[in-house]
Amino acid sequence: MKKMNMRSASHRVAVYGIMTAVAMVFGYIEHLLPLPIGIYGIKAGLANIVPLTILELFGAFPAAVINLVRIVLSGILFGNTVSIAYSLAGGALSLVVMMLIRRIRGITATGVGIVGGVAHNIGQLIIAVFLTDEIRIAFYLPVLIIAGAIAGLLVGVIASMTLQNKNIKKISNI
Amino acid sequence: MGMKKNNEGKKKIIGRTDILILVSLVAVSVVALVLFGIMFNARGKTVVVTVDGEEYATLSLDEDTVLEVKTERGYNLVVVEDGKVYVKESDCPDKICVKSGEATELKTVVCLPHRLTVSINNK
Numbered sequence: 001m002k003k004m005n006m007r008s009a010s011h012r013v014a015v016y017g018i019m020t021a022v023a024m025v026f027g028y029i030e031h032l033l034p035l036p037i038g039i040y041g042i043k044a045g046l047a048n049i050v051p052l053t054i055l056e057l058f059g060a061f062p063a064a065v066i067n068l069v070r071i072v073l074s075g076i077l078f079g080n081t082v083s084i085a086y087s088l089a090g091g092a093l094s095l096v097v098m099m100l101i102r103r104i105r106g107i108t109a110t111g112v113g114i115v116g117g118v119a120h121n122i123g124q125l126i127i128a129v130f131l132t133d134e135i136r137i138a139f140y141l142p143v144l145i146i147a148g149a150i151a152g153l154l155v156g157v158i159a160s161m162t163l164q165n166k167n168i169k170k171i172s173n174i
Numbered sequence: 175m176g177m178k179k180n181n182e183g184k185k186k187i188i189g190r191t192d193i194l195i196l197v198s199l200v201a202v203s204v205v206a207l208v209l210f211g212i213m214f215n216a217r218g219k220t221v222v223v224t225v226d227g228e229e230y231a232t233l234s235l236d237e238d239t240v241l242e243v244k245t246e247r248g249y250n251l252v253v254v255e256d257g258k259v260y261v262k263e264s265d266c267p268d269k270i271c272v273k274s275g276e277a278t279e280l281k282t283v284v285c286l287p288h289r290l291t292v293s294i295n296n297k
Contacts, residue, residue, distance in 0.1 A: 034268075082286065104191065111192030118199060128284070133227025134291045136282050139210055142203035149199045160187040 015171060016066055023050035023070040024077075031078055042147045045117060045155055047074075051095060052116060052159040056109050057172045060099045067091050082131070086124050093123030109163055110156035117152020118145050210280055220295045221259045221277070223252055225288070235259065235294065247288040259292060261285065 027047035035043055047070065055063040071091055075084035097119035102112045121144040128137050162168055221233040225245055233239050233254050240262075241252040250271065251263035261271040261283055271285035271292075282293040 106189055106191035107195070108186055108189050108192055110188040111195050114192060114196050114199070128286065131286065132224070132284060132289060132291050134224060134282060134284070134293070136293055137284065137291075139280050139282075142206040142210070145203040146200055149196055149203075153196060156192070157187060164187075 016062060019050050019054055020066050020070050020073070023047045023066065024074050026050065027070070027074045028078060042144075043151065045120060045151045046158075048091075048094065048113070048116065048120065048152075048155045049158050049162070051091070052098065052109060052113050052155060053162050053168075055095070055098055055102070055112070056159065056163055057168075060095070064095055067095060085131075086127055089123040089127040090120040091123075093126075094120035108156075109160040110153065113154075113156020113159055114149050114152040117150075117155060118148035120152075121145065121148035221252075221254060222291075222293050222295050224291045224293075227289070230290075232295075233259070243288075243290060245288060245290075250285055250288060250290055252292055259283075259294065261292060264288070 024047075026049060030043055030046050050070070051063045051067040054066055068088075068091075071084060071087040075081075075087060079087075094116040098112050098116040101107065101115045102109075104111075122141070125137065125141060125144055129135055219235055221235055222229060223231045223233070223241065223243060225243065230243060231241055233241060233252075235254060235257050237254070238256070239254045241254075243250040243252060249263070249265045250261055253260055253262045258276040260276040261274070264271050264285055266285050266287040268287065271283055271288075271290070274281070274283045277283040277292045277294055279294050282291050284291050
């Protein structure tokens with residue numbers, strides 16, 4: 001970890017900035033083209049490819065910072081305070097759980113993504129229960145777990161493939 | 175990290191552990207859904223509409239009604255029809271409440287931008 005900090009601070013700033021921008025674009029694409037399912041909390045979560053990839057490449061702290069910047073900027077540009085609260089709850093819980101789960105032996109970035117997707121939906125469900133004061137929303141949990149697992153599978157496979165890309169390895173060697 | 179050493183010894187895209195996690199999460203959820211279905215089989219009789227967590231109106235499922243919910247956050251049109259209840263119109267940005275279709279004993283229709291819920295009570 002230490003030796004790669006030698007390259008240069010500006011290189012790192014540039015890489016993190018690109019990652020933030022990519023995550024915002026993913027989020028915006030999904031905002032423009034939502035899945036026509038009509039159940040709360042069901043989407044592919046393409047923006048989560050970025051925190052997962054960064055978590056695997058650079059560790060938890062950069063992933064947390066980039067995700068926070070992404071959520072706040074996207075929220076200001078395209079959303080509102082409520083959507084920021086949802087994204088933060090989902091993003092934070094998902095990142096913490098992914099940090100813990102990736103220590104399991106034999107798990108790949110895909111497995112981390114699956115668990116992260118599920119955690120993301122659970123975080124958002126918790127906020128939804130608070131905002132509506134309607135505990136029965138919790139009955140959505142099984143549906144949201146299945147949806148989160150499938151979305152997380154997609155996100156995880158894309159992140160895994162990204163991590164194997166030689167150019168990504170080169171760029172990330174900071 | 176450490177990818178310099180063996181560029182060819184790449185990691186797998188998906189492994190047995192990942193599949194195990196996926197399958198067990200889905201299996202637990204399916205079991206939970208089946209259990210919920212058994213637990214809440216009783217026929218719902220009343221529709222409860224809440225705004226901001228407070229009860230706004232209680233409607234009977236047996237008679238067809240149209241309820242206009244106007245709050246400072248916006249407007250929703252709740253329709254009871256043939257023992258079913260759904261949100262027909264809303265001026266919220268995402269329209270998820272409208273797309274959600276009818277509420278059931280297990281499914282609360284929610285309009286988060288307006289903090290509105292429509293659920294069926296078992297009483």
